[in-house]
Amino acid sequence: MTDVLRIDDLTMHLETELGTVRAVENLSLRVDEGEAVALVGESGCGKSMTALSIMRLLPPYARFRSGSIRVAGKDLVTAPERAMRQIRGGTIGMIFQDPLTFLNPLRQVGEQIAEAVRLHTGAGRVEADAQALEALRRVRIADAENVVHNYPHQLSGGMRQRVLIAIAVACRPSLLICDEPTTALDVTIQAQIMELIDNLRHELGTAVLLITHDLGLVAQYCSRVYVMYAGQVVEDAGVREIFQHPRHPYTQALLQSSLRPDRVSEDFAVIDGQPPQLLAPPPGCRFHPRCPRVFDPCPSAMPGLDRAGEGRAMVRCHLEEAHQ
Amino acid sequence: MTIETSSFTVASQPSGLRIFFRNRASAVGTAVLILLVLLAVLGPVLSPYDPLSIGVGETMAPPSLTHIFGTDELGRDIFSRASLGVGVSLFVGFVAAAMSSTIAILIGCISGYFGAFVDDVLMRMTEIFQVIPRFFLAILLVAFFGASIVNIVIAIGLLSWPESARVIRAEVMSLKNRQYVSSARIAGASTASIIFGEILPNALGPVIVNATLQVGQAMLLEAGLSYLGLGDPNRISLGLMLHQSQEIMRTAWWATALPGSLIFFAVLAANLVGDGLNDLFNPRARAR
Amino acid sequence: MTNALLTIHELKVHYETSGGLFSAGSLPVRAVDGVSLELKRGELLALVGESGCGKSTIARTLVGLTEPTAGDIIYAGQNVGNFSPQERQNFRRSVQMVFQDPFDSLNPRKTVFSTIAQPLRIHKIVPRAELKAEVIRLLNAVGLSPAEAYLGRYPHQFSGGQRQRICIARAIASRPKIIIADEAVSALDVSIRAQILTLFRKLTQELDLASIFITHDLSVVRSLCESVAVMYLGQVVERGPTERVFTRPQHPYTRALLQASPIADPDVARSRRGFLLEGDVPSPANPPAGCRFHTRCPIAQPKCASEPPALRSIEGVEAACHFPEGWRQTEKVSRAEEAVQ
Numbered sequence: 038m039t040d041v042l043r044i045d046d047l048t049m050h051l052e053t054e055l056g057t058v059r060a061v062e063n064l065s066l067r068v069d070e071g072e073a074v075a076l077v078g079e080s081g082c083g084k085s086m087t088a089l090s091i092m093r094l095l096p097p098y099a100r101f102r103s104g105s106i107r108v109a110g111k112d113l114v115t116a117p118e119r120a121m122r123q124i125r126g127g128t129i130g131m132i133f134q135d136p137l138t139f140l141n142p143l144r145q146v147g148e149q150i151a152e153a154v155r156l157h158t159g160a161g162r163v164e165a166d167a168q169a170l171e172a173l174r175r176v177r178i179a180d181a182e183n184v185v186h187n188y189p190h191q192l193s194g195g196m197r198q199r200v201l202i203a204i205a206v207a208c209r210p211s212l213l214i215c216d217e218p219t220t221a222l223d224v225t226i227q228a229q230i231m232e233l234i235d236n237l238r239h240e241l242g243t244a245v246l247l248i249t250h251d252l253g254l255v256a257q258y259c260s261r262v263y264v265m266y267a268g269q270v271v272e273d274a275g276v277r278e279i280f281q282h283p284r285h286p287y288t289q290a291l292l293q294s295s296l297r298p299d300r301v302s303e304d305f306a307v308i309d310g311q312p313p314q315l316l317a318p319p320p321g322c323r324f325h326p327r328c329p330r331v332f333d334p335c336p337s338a339m340p341g342l343d344r345a346g347e348g349r350a351m352v353r354c355h356l357e358e359a360h361q
Numbered sequence: 362m363t364i365e366t367s368s369f370t371v372a373s374q375p376s377g378l379r380i381f382f383r384n385r386a387s388a389v390g391t392a393v394l395i396l397l398v399l400l401a402v403l404g405p406v407l408s409p410y411d412p413l414s415i416g417v418g419e420t421m422a423p424p425s426l427t428h429i430f431g432t433d434e435l436g437r438d439i440f441s442r443a444s445l446g447v448g449v450s451l452f453v454g455f456v457a458a459a460m461s462s463t464i465a466i467l468i469g470c471i472s473g474y475f476g477a478f479v480d481d482v483l484m485r486m487t488e489i490f491q492v493i494p495r496f497f498l499a500i501l502l503v504a505f506f507g508a509s510i511v512n513i514v515i516a517i518g519l520l521s522w523p524e525s526a527r528v529i530r531a532e533v534m535s536l537k538n539r540q541y542v543s544s545a546r547i548a549g550a551s552t553a554s555i556i557f558g559e560i561l562p563n564a565l566g567p568v569i570v571n572a573t574l575q576v577g578q579a580m581l582l583e584a585g586l587s588y589l590g591l592g593d594p595n596r597i598s599l600g601l602m603l604h605q606s607q608e609i610m611r612t613a614w615w616a617t618a619l620p621g622s623l624i625f626f627a628v629l630a631a632n633l634v635g636d637g638l639n640d641l642f643n644p645r646a647r648a649r
Numbered sequence: 650m651t652n653a654l655l656t657i658h659e660l661k662v663h664y665e666t667s668g669g670l671f672s673a674g675s676l677p678v679r680a681v682d683g684v685s686l687e688l689k690r691g692e693l694l695a696l697v698g699e700s701g702c703g704k705s706t707i708a709r710t711l712v713g714l715t716e717p718t719a720g721d722i723i724y725a726g727q728n729v730g731n732f733s734p735q736e737r738q739n740f741r742r743s744v745q746m747v748f749q750d751p752f753d754s755l756n757p758r759k760t761v762f763s764t765i766a767q768p769l770r771i772h773k774i775v776p777r778a779e780l781k782a783e784v785i786r787l788l789n790a791v792g793l794s795p796a797e798a799y800l801g802r803y804p805h806q807f808s809g810g811q812r813q814r815i816c817i818a819r820a821i822a823s824r825p826k827i828i829i830a831d832e833a834v835s836a837l838d839v840s841i842r843a844q845i846l847t848l849f850r851k852l853t854q855e856l857d858l859a860s861i862f863i864t865h866d867l868s869v870v871r872s873l874c875e876s877v878a879v880m881y882l883g884q885v886v887e888r889g890p891t892e893r894v895f896t897r898p899q900h901p902y903t904r905a906l907l908q909a910s911p912i913a914d915p916d917v918a919r920s921r922r923g924f925l926l927e928g929d930v931p932s933p934a935n936p937p938a939g940c941r942f943h944t945r946c947p948i949a950q951p952k953c954a955s956e957p958p959a960l961r962s963i964e965g966v967e968a969a970c971h972f973p974e975g976w977r978q979t980e981k982v983s984r985a986e987e988a989v990q
């Protein structure tokens with residue numbers, strides 16, 4: 038199978054006034070055609086920074102330190118800005134947690150979709166308008182003929198997210214990056230949006246990179262999972278493997294502390310301590326100050342991301358190394 | 362129960378002072394203000410001449426080593442007079458700004474916190490004060506109650522609060538719905554302690570910025586009044602010096618230019634400091 | 650009724666939206682429209698429902714931040730509406746609240762000490778000389794130790810989870826009987842959420858607190874609360890013991906909520922796909938006639954559009970639906986279809 042996105046050993050730092058924020062470190066990630074892949078982790082672990090690195094929408098003080106991001110034969114780390122404009126919205130679509138910040142409040146949503154179409158396909162005005170309407174229908178907006186003339190503030194949160202998805206998929210991208218697309222929405226609306234994304238993936242063959250902290254969504258919609266902790270991928274495995282045999286102590290703890298509506302947890306399994314600050318991450322294994330299974334090498338040596346067991350899983354933990 | 366093992370450490374923000382002085386303009390403004398204060402305090406002590414006595418030197422002598430700012434048409438030492446004048450200007454500026462800020466805080470807080478009817482009434486009143494031409498009203502007040510320095514300060518203070526009041530009102534309106542304000546209410550705090558203990562400290566940024574800008578404005582207003590001859594005749598102010606030296610402007614440029622530039626520097630310095638403080642309190646300037 | 654610590658009876662809270670220049674004479678928002686609830690001593694009651702259904706409004710009314718439009722609040726057998734100022738003050742002290750946003754609920758200019766000492770001072774809980782010792786005791790109780798080191802710190806020096814602990818310390822400072830937690834863990838990460846929930850459960854048991862736990866996360870409810878009330882558009886549509894409501898929900902909306910809640914287990918998650926509510930929640934300023942849920946209800950009948958259903962007991966819970974059994978029929982049909990395929 039061919040990949041639509043392949044990140045190899047990417048390191049991206051933010052050189053802020055307070056020091057270097059190690060937002061993404063030695064991250065490797067692959068998304069195959071038509072596949073739904075999850076990037077999960079807690080707040081501040083670098084998920085959004087990974088997505089923004091792919092789109093090259095980083096703050097000016099961001100610096101790529103190593104690695105490559107390959108999309109359609111190009112390395113986005115070094116691609117000129119002109120090429121990036123074709124990639125953004127053309128080859129890769131992206132939707133965000135808060136749709137309102139990405140919609141122009143002063144323009145009708147139809148116009149905004151049509152503009153994206155014109156920009157990337159060179160279609161004429163009439164053609165682009167027709168495609169905008171078509172795009173709104175594709176995201177199951179009832180009454181699309183009227184909604185094209187609405188302004189963003191006239192729509193509900195769920196509708197806005199649909200409009201953003203319509204813009205993102207209007208040019209048939211081969212990859213759709215969804216950064217916490219439903220965090221701001223109610224559960225019943227979340228279910229609608231997630232179903233929509235999943236259906237579009239089947240209909241259009243668009244691969245999906247779902248960034249979330251909700252393991253429930255991962256379990257329901259994705260086939261492979263990257264677990265991120267403090268700027269690094271700590272585990273990379275198939276969805277069943279992750280949920281049935283989590284290997285990294287952090288993944289294990291995360292699964293234990295996530296509650297389920299269909300099951301009573303007598304006590305809430307707790308990971309002690311706080312997630313680390315990426316300004317001054319702990320030495321050695323980033324998880325060692327909180328890890329229940331910490332042993333000799335952890336505080337000093339950083340474990341590599343290595344194949345674990347017979348499966349395809351990759352784990353960044355000294356325990357796995359010790360097994361081999 | 363859990364105890365956070367690794368205690369959370371937030372790298373300290375760049376300190377306020379550093380941000381303030383990183384802005385070169387505000388650093389210069391502060392330096393100039395300090396110099397002016399030193400001038401006002403030390404000038405009369407250092408200068409060997411009595412600012413009031415006539416003929417301490419030749420008349421209309423240009424700046425020289427003996428009279429560094431020169432002398433005026435009555436042979437008075439301009440440096441000693443100007444240093445007194447700077448003191449008066451600074452006094453008027455700071456006291457009037459303090460007064461107008463106090464009024465602004467009271468009106469802004471009450472209007473913003475209680476909203477509804479109270480807000481309507483206070484805001485209409487504010488608008489009235491805002492549309493009155495301030496300078497002319499000041500002239501009227503001074504003409505009516507007499508041109509003592511205290512009256513001038515009061516007139517300026519009474520006339521320059523509306524803008525600050527509006528800024529504070531807006532700030533209070535957004536702050537009063539914050540959860541920590543609700544928490545204080547749930548804890549049973551009284552209205553006064555909510556306004557002055559919870560809301561105001563968080564709204565002080567714009568108040569201070571505005572007050573600093575008011576300092577400059579008040580100094581200008583006082584100079585304007587004195588220049589027109591409506592100032593306190595018993596106090597040497599920079600405006601008064603300009604007023605008295607009008608006729609000799611062509612022959613003795615120093616008699617007007619030097620006090621004039623002191624006004625200029627004082628007002629500029631106050632504004633620079635205000636801008637610097639604005640950067641400091643404006644979160645957008647602190648981003649990154 | 651007798652052992653209820655707090656009873657809300659037919660509570661209504663309507664917000665008058667002062668019609669601005671362009672929306673003169675707009676309808677009031679019926680944020681809470683006839684809600685009755687009962688909280689027993691030591692009970693942990695969950696209040697769930699979608700955004701805007703009125704959960705926070707109930708909370709704000711109970712702690713006195715919002716005035717009720719109609720209805721009664723009865724505390725320990727007495728109507729709060731008839732309280733003297735002194736009794737009212739006592740009542741306020743007895744009901745405390747923890748808010749959602751840990752970054753907004755602490756005054757950035759106050760130290761931890763003065764934040765927690767505030768309710769102690771106001772209600773004169775301890776003599777002045779013992780203030781510091783009491784604050785330290787409270788900080789220790791919420792797991793912030795060494796407490797002495799935290800006293801002089803400002804909120805920005807703490808993480809979200811730690812701030813929420815400080816908020817809990819402030820809430821229990823006035824020795825309340827009831828704690829209302831409004832989405833108190835929603836903004837926290839899973840690992841931190843578990844810490845706070847553990848603390849919350851421990852404190853409510855130790856201090857014998859009753860509490861109303863407002864959330865939109867059903868998975869927390871299942872493991873934390875004994876009973877649950879489900880709200881939709883300003884009304885309670887179903888209430889009862891959590892176990893019952895979760896395993897045998899009677900109202901179609903409860904069902905939809907449960908179905909839409911993600912489950913972190915690929916096998917379970919994928920086997921239960923297929924039920925989606927259509928459309929958005931209608932505006933509380935102009936709720937639908939009849940059953941408020943009928944515009945989105947998959948089993949609605951003509952009767953639903955005209956007659957509002959009342960809460961009634963069905964199989965150990967109370968639900969406001971004309972056709973609770975309608976559900977099982979559709980479910981049977983879809984099962985049968987599945988079997989055929």
Ligand SMILES: Nc1ncnc2c1ncn2[C@@H]1O[C@H](COP(=O)(O)OP(=O)(O)OP(=O)(O)O)[C@@H](O)[C@H]1O
Nearest residue numbers: 051053058060079080081082083084085086096315
């Ligand atoms: N503009 C920025 N300037 C400096 N540091 C930043 C900036 N944005 C994010 N960071 C830091 O980079 C790290 C990674 O942030 P990122 O936004 O990628 O996290 P995330 O995993 O998306 O978290 P969340 O779940 O909260 O969205 C964090 O430690 C954050 O503090």
Ligand SMILES: Nc1ncnc2c1ncn2[C@@H]1O[C@H](COP(=O)(O)OP(=O)(O)OP(=O)(O)O)[C@@H](O)[C@H]1O
Nearest residue numbers: 664666678680699700701702703704705706707933
């Ligand atoms: N001060 C107010 N003025 C007017 N309308 C209000 C006010 N506060 C809340 N509302 C409206 O009342 C309704 C109920 O709001 P409330 O905050 O109680 O909902 P909620 O259930 O807590 O929602 P969420 O889950 O989003 O917190 C909403 O439609 C809201 O827009």
Ligand code: SF4
Nearest residue numbers: 940943946953970971
């Ligand atoms: S009363 Fe009717 S519309 Fe309302 S929930 Fe029951 S079946 Fe659905």
Ligand SMILES: [Mg+2]
Nearest residue numbers: 084085086216
């Ligand atoms: Mg993010």
Ligand SMILES: [Mg+2]
Nearest residue numbers: 704705706831
């Ligand atoms: Mg709420």
